[in-house]
Amino acid sequence: MQQYFVPGPVTNPYQVQEKDLLKHLFSVLRLQEGEQLIFVFDQGEKWQARLIDRDAVLFELEQSVPADKELPVQVTLACAYPKGDKLELVAQKATELGVHQIWGFPGQWSVVKWDAKKLAKRQEKLRKVVLGAAEQSKRDLLPQVELLESQAELLARFTDFDLVLVAYEEAAKAGERSRLAQALGQLVAGQRVLLLVGPEGGLSPQEISSYEERGAQLVGLGPRILRAETAPFYLLSAISYQLELLGNQ
């Protein structure tokens, strides 16, 4: 059943008013009276709904649906701005893999330099990508996207997290192979994790120092060198595997 994120509060019957969603429901999906879908309201409440009045766009909320698709920890992914539209690929896949928030920041060695106007435009595009991916992967929550103008903003937020992990290629080259597993094995439900991934050219020694000073752990992702956009897939898959399939404790 198709799923859509809608603004709350939960009211029954529920009237859809967002233009984009109306267009999608009736021009793309060609929804008919009597047909069903799932609405996810702001607070993460999921309801199975049936179209009961086409003209007034009224849906009857038939039954609540379990919200059980989220990772047990809240994961924020912070990526240094990569080239081209790679951040869109990362945002789409990270959303499928359960990310809670996606941040971009200007890495010291990021090739691209985006001004405030460009960032606002990119952010808008990324939010659409994330919305589509969250609906398709049946997420309970819509991941938030924020593109930062400076690395100082990122550093100031380190204290909001229980664990900060930095994907670090040099760790992989040096044969470091167990820190990620140790860190993930100690996570408990409800904790907040920040994942930091550099740009194509990597993170500078200065950046690495400033992360370590603030308590970040440098982790290798196996012996192969992963591209900047591949590291988030590995990290998020490993978190799901450790917490959802293996199960900590």
Add this chain to the structure above:
Amino acid sequence: MQQYFVPGPVTNPYQVQEKDLLKHLFSVLRLQEGEQLIFVFDQGEKWQARLIDRDAVLFELEQSVPADKELPVQVTLACAYPKGDKLELVAQKATELGVHQIWGFPGQWSVVKWDAKKLAKRQEKLRKVVLGAAEQSKRDLLPQVELLESQAELLARFTDFDLVLVAYEEAAKAGERSRLAQALGQLVAGQRVLLLVGPEGGLSPQEISSYEERGAQLVGLGPRILRAETAPFYLLSAISYQLELLGNQ
């Protein structure tokens, strides 16, 4: 240091003869006498090499480099043909993540239908993508690509593997969450694993039956619904995490 796959046998000095590589070394990389790179020969032998004669394209093999970048198990990824150029994205990322072989096959519900000519063209393109990714991620081996014309060819090869895992969305929906971890926890070094991933529309009940009859295990990849091209990233990351970071005995 840049890495390149070259045909064996290992001879010292080594003369490069492949046209594509010559063009890359001297037109793109603008290699000068005295500069170094790494050659990986057919058998997986890695050598640090220095250009000693620009005109004869002769390299001195200075020292052998450890070949320690491969997963401890040999993983073959078989993807039902997806739409567009998604298989290229999968091949690139799977190579970075350590896949040993990449196969494509026509899924019953694959939207695209490729004839032999189209398959040959696609295979050629995929091999280039895989070569680039294998060089960049410093693999010891070049993953092989093969696009099959029928699913019968795929089924006939099941007996070549110690473990066949099928990514199965319905397992995720039904809340199945531990089979993948159980299966990966039992792997031992040197074993051969086949990963089977369906197309956008999923695998048909008939396909699922024919896989199960031949001993395949259906595994869920966490509670979220992953797109066809995202499932391989999850599976390969989980295999690396379990075997290389957690470490099976």
